[in-house]
């Protein structure tokens with residue numbers, strides 16, 4: 635049994651100390667207006683502008699820190715969160731965690747990969763094989779769903795090299811570009827989990843006033859994410875072509891159409907979410923738009 639957490643009136647967020655998610659997670663918190671003072675050992679960031687402190691840890695420890703009430707929230711890959719949840723379930727242990735936000739970066743897949751020269755006929759082919767992985771619980775659940783009996787070989791890193799070393803027959807590991815698999819003469823054959831960075835938290839409301847701080851932080855975070863994705867698309871077109879050009883604009887806010895002084899031309903501005911593709915700009919140009927410009931948005935106040 636974990637002893638009850640001490641009362642705390644400051645929010646504590648766990649973030650990866652180094653590695654793929656560390657810097658983007660700190661940048662995200664900074665974009666919410668959070669400033670901090672670093673402890674000497676650089677493992678703790680004391681929030682100065684908000685009562686939000688940041689604990690810098692190994693990513694694998696983040697779900698456990700939240701489950702034990704040491705931290706309230708954490709920025710972690712879904713792959714780590716799911717693996718932890720299944721492990722706790724298997725041990726019949728309490729606190730469930732959930733995804734409070736999906737962040738859209740740190741995107742990768744947990745794939746089964748086999749030697750390049752092997753034909754893939756389906757999951758049944760894995761029966762009796764040794765599968766090297768750092769995610770035995772997630773793999774185990776998938777194998778059960780497939781009705782396949784295989785043997786996980788648990789490795790904490792360099793999983794892709796296991797078949798060459800004769801430690802395993804196939805692997806189940808994280809993939810994004812596929813470069814690591816190719817370098818090890820392996821090819822992905824099936825995806826067992828789609829992952830991205832998430833804000834993880836307990837499956838219940840926080841206590842001691844920390845839920846209000848979390849709500850404030852998440853509101854700012856949502857705003858910061860929206861702002862990061864916002865672009866201002868500007869163009870000019872002949873007044874007679876407005877009805878042809880406007881339907882081609884990407885979905886966003888209501889466009890503003892302004893008459894250009896002394897000319898039979900209008901200037902169109904629209905706030906859009908996400909990037910505007912070259913093909914979209916070319917399509918607009920073909921329809922009669924000119925002076926096309928896509929600008930990042932620094933700030934917004936409705």
Ligand SMILES: Nc1ncnc2c1ncn2[C@@H]1O[C@H](COP(=O)(O)OP(=O)(O)OP(=O)(O)O)[C@@H](O)[C@H]1O
Nearest residue numbers: 650653654655692693694711740741742808809810
């Ligand atoms: N190739 C990849 N592309 C995109 N995201 C990835 C990739 N590999 C891993 N990730 C995501 O980033 C997370 C952190 O990966 P990283 O390699 O930094 O972890 P780690 O080596 O376990 O670090 P730690 O030292 O904190 O334990 C992973 O859990 C996953 O969610």
Ligand SMILES: O=P(O)(O)OC[C@H]1O[C@H](OP(=O)(O)OP(=O)(O)O)[C@H](O)[C@@H]1O
Nearest residue numbers: 791792807808809810811812813814815
């Ligand atoms: O498909 P790719 O783009 O090649 O990415 C996949 C690799 O990325 C991750 O490792 P990482 O590079 O983070 O190193 P690690 O093994 O030290 O965690 C993952 O464990 C794979 O090995």
Ligand SMILES: [Mg+2]
Nearest residue numbers: 692693694695
């Ligand atoms: Mg780790």
